[in-house]
Amino acid sequence: MASNGTNASSRRAELLAIAAELFAARGFRATTVRDIADAAGILSGSLYHHFDSKESMVDEILSTFQAGLFEEYDAVLTSADDARNKLERLVRISFDAIHRNRPAVAIFQNDAAVLAEDDRFDYLRTNNERFRTMWMGVIDEGIRTGALRDDLDPVLTYRFIRDTVWVAVAWYRPGGQFSAAEVADQYLAILLEGLGPR
Amino acid sequence: MASNGTNASSRRAELLAIAAELFAARGFRATTVRDIADAAGILSGSLYHHFDSKESMVDEILSTFQAGLFEEYDAVLTSADDARNKLERLVRISFDAIHRNRPAVAIFQNDAAVLAEDDRFDYLRTNNERFRTMWMGVIDEGIRTGALRDDLDPVLTYRFIRDTVWVAVAWYRPGGQFSAAEVADQYLAILLEGLGPR
DNA sequence: GCACCAACCAAACAGTTGCTTGGTAGAGTA
DNA sequence: TACTCTACCAAGCAACTGTTTGGTTGGTGC
Numbered sequence: 001m002a003s004n005g006t007n008a009s010s011r012r013a014e015l016l017a018i019a020a021e022l023f024a025a026r027g028f029r030a031t032t033v034r035d036i037a038d039a040a041g042i043l044s045g046s047l048y049h050h051f052d053s054k055e056s057m058v059d060e061i062l063s064t065f066q067a068g069l070f071e072e073y074d075a076v077l078t079s080a081d082d083a084r085n086k087l088e089r090l091v092r093i094s095f096d097a098i099h100r101n102r103p104a105v106a107i108f109q110n111d112a113a114v115l116a117e118d119d120r121f122d123y124l125r126t127n128n129e130r131f132r133t134m135w136m137g138v139i140d141e142g143i144r145t146g147a148l149r150d151d152l153d154p155v156l157t158y159r160f161i162r163d164t165v166w167v168a169v170a171w172y173r174p175g176g177q178f179s180a181a182e183v184a185d186q187y188l189a190i191l192l193e194g195l196g197p198r
Numbered sequence: 199m200a201s202n203g204t205n206a207s208s209r210r211a212e213l214l215a216i217a218a219e220l221f222a223a224r225g226f227r228a229t230t231v232r233d234i235a236d237a238a239g240i241l242s243g244s245l246y247h248h249f250d251s252k253e254s255m256v257d258e259i260l261s262t263f264q265a266g267l268f269e270e271y272d273a274v275l276t277s278a279d280d281a282r283n284k285l286e287r288l289v290r291i292s293f294d295a296i297h298r299n300r301p302a303v304a305i306f307q308n309d310a311a312v313l314a315e316d317d318r319f320d321y322l323r324t325n326n327e328r329f330r331t332m333w334m335g336v337i338d339e340g341i342r343t344g345a346l347r348d349d350l351d352p353v354l355t356y357r358f359i360r361d362t363v364w365v366a367v368a369w370y371r372p373g374g375q376f377s378a379a380e381v382a383d384q385y386l387a388i389l390l391e392g393l394g395p396r
Numbered sequence: 397g398c399a400c401c402a403a404c405c406a407a408a409c410a411g412t413t414g415c416t417t418g419g420t421a422g423a424g425t426a
Numbered sequence: 427t428a429c430t431c432t433a434c435c436a437a438g439c440a441a442c443t444g445t446t447t448g449g450t451t452g453g454t455g456c
Contacts, residue, residue: 011403026312030227033444045445046404054444110308114224142393149395156376156384157393163365164358171357178354186354194392195346195355209433231414244434246415 012050015040019057020103028058028111055120058107062115065104066127069097073134083142087161090138091191092184094165098172099180105169135162161191210248213238217255218301226256226309253318256305260313263302264325267295271332281340285359288336289389290382292363296370297378303367333360359389 018039022031037044051057076089098105116124135158142148216237220229231252235242249255274287296303314322333356340346
């Protein structure tokens, strides 16, 4: 057996990054272990020296990413900021996550729903609920304290923000025309003030 | 040969609808012809009496949907409305399209990028450019005429609107808590006036 | 010189994939 | 009765899938 949970050789990390790029570009199911091996310059069987299965690769990619994200979210939610500032910080953290973990975010967006049907990926459902609770807490607080308008449905507002932010992974490219911070600025401007003239 | 381009038996349409639901739920690549046949209560080989290939199924689903959508968009753009009204109508048409063609929209969102690499799906790239031109025309006109604020990047604004609207297919369900019109109302409210208190 | 080890190769496996072929049941028609 | 057509079955094909197995390579420590 190759992967023991604490193993983290540089080659292993390299292979995982290659797999993540391919999963993100073509989808988990459509990416074969031979695709990954080809991109890495080895034979498909050699991947199994580093990983138990193709599933364990995507598992590690997604769970590592989510653990990091929740750590950052937690830091915001336990802070003394008001709802408006928390919301802004959550949005900025999210765009930064897209910048730093683009493949992982893309895989989550495209394949998580199907993967979550498997018991192995139970944590995807759990984390989804936790994620939702975090955002809804800030939104509800914002409405209660008057930081956000109170004539909209909170659930639809949550979905609007969530989708708007994370779907940007479909076109955002590090080193592209706009930095993650610039995108976050403009998106927050539209989100909070709207597109109409002031 | 089975499909002659004008063939449109009810059984054929039925099979196409079944395929569309499966493609939307699991992805084009991950859906097998046996999955489709099982769902239809026939054997996989029998599908080839109605369709040339699995690809021709998704081709017909996507091209039919896009043709209908462009027809509706055209009606708006050639009208005498001002930019603000055109924008509202485009958004409402789009949500209605999600309502009426949910599987097709989902397939487009999830699989179009990969399919477009194939020459057969050249029209996906062409239509994408046409789509972009249509929306950008309205956005630019809105900024020029003062209907939209002028301190934002038009390209990012376009992406914001586009993504915000179409990604709703991931969670919208006909007959669910909110109708397509209700979602459109709330999304337009956020889009145009923002989440902040007035 | 020897043992050890991570990384990889070469070859194969059983199952799945999209698709083809030749045939058949049943309804409509003349 | 004979013909035609739509819709389907039954069986199989070659290619591809994730994974396993036993063996090889080149480097490191002693």
